[in-house]
Amino acid sequence: MKKQSLWGSVMTHGTLIFISLATLYPLFIVLRIAFSPGDSGANASLNPWPREWSLDNFEAVVSATSARGEWLFGRQLLNSVIIAVATTILGIFLATTAAYAFSRFRFPGRKAGLMAFLVSQMFPGMLMMVPLYLILDALGLLNASLGLIVVYATTAIPFAVWMLKGYFDTIPKDLEESAIMDGASQFTIFWRIILPLSMPAVAVTALFSFMTAWNEFVLAFTLMEDPTSFTLPVTIYAYVGEQSVEWGKFAAASIIVSLPVVLLFFALQRNLVGGLTAGGVKG
DSSP: OOOHHHHHHHHHHHHHHHHHHHHHHHHHHHHHHHHHHHHTTTSSSOOOSOOOOOOOOHHHTTTOBOSOOHHHEEEEEEEHHHHHHHHHHHHHHHHHHHHHHHHHHHOOOHHHHHHHHHHHHTTTTTGGHHHHHHHHHHHTTTTHHHHHHHHHHHHHHHHHOOOOOOHHSOOOOHHHHHHHHHOOOOHHHHIIIIHHHHHHHHHHHHHHHHHHHHOOHHHHHHHOOSGGGGGHHHHTTTTTSSSSHHHHHHHHHHHHHHHHHHHHHHHHHHHHHSSTTTTTSSS
16 A cells, blocks of 8 residues: 555656646746847757857847937836836726625616626727727827726726626625724725735736736737837837847847746735635634
8 A cells, every 4th residue: 555655646746747847848948049149049959958058138138229229128118017017006996996896785787887897808809909099099198108008907907807896795794794883984894804805816916917917919019109118028029020030039038028927926926825804803
């Protein structure tokens, strides 16, 4: 029995290690291309390690300048940070308040509103490209960060509302009734009781909103014209030419763009998994 248990453990761990390596192998190839000088790493070799280590591609991406001599990467990084952070804050504010209203209140049009949010997620984003372009053009928000913030926030809200609404539904109403008995207002209940208990769901919503705004490419490429207004995902596409692709810079820029999302995930990971009302009621 001990030998069978040991053999089963070895097989299980061996399988998991193999699957993990197979999943990470494409990432190793990207790292090889990024850390190889020039485009020398973009070959058909299956070796995940570069023959020669170099930071030339990263330096070329970070030090890129516009035709007017402006630091292009720094400006695009600032654009991405502003747009992603503003989208996250606006999206969380609107989604939490709307989800709480749909969860706790009963009003005319409640079911229709929830169904409208659900149906809006069934259509591909490309379907809204032309209407969004015309609307932003009429509002004078083309080639402006504010336009992207409004578009990203509104497109992320339906999913966020449904996710948070389901989480709010599971919070015991007894907590709110007790607070009402103590004289708490509706805003106090929402701000001091519901939101603290909903931090795991809020953290997931924030991560989703940030990733949506940070990684989105099609709308940013379509609605922006000036390179200084581009976001970092559009910067990656700039290395794809009609005749050739600068694979070294492409891989280096991809790694740089992915780092903030990874760091944000690690920063929020303790809130991603947590008890619903653990510690909410203390005797």
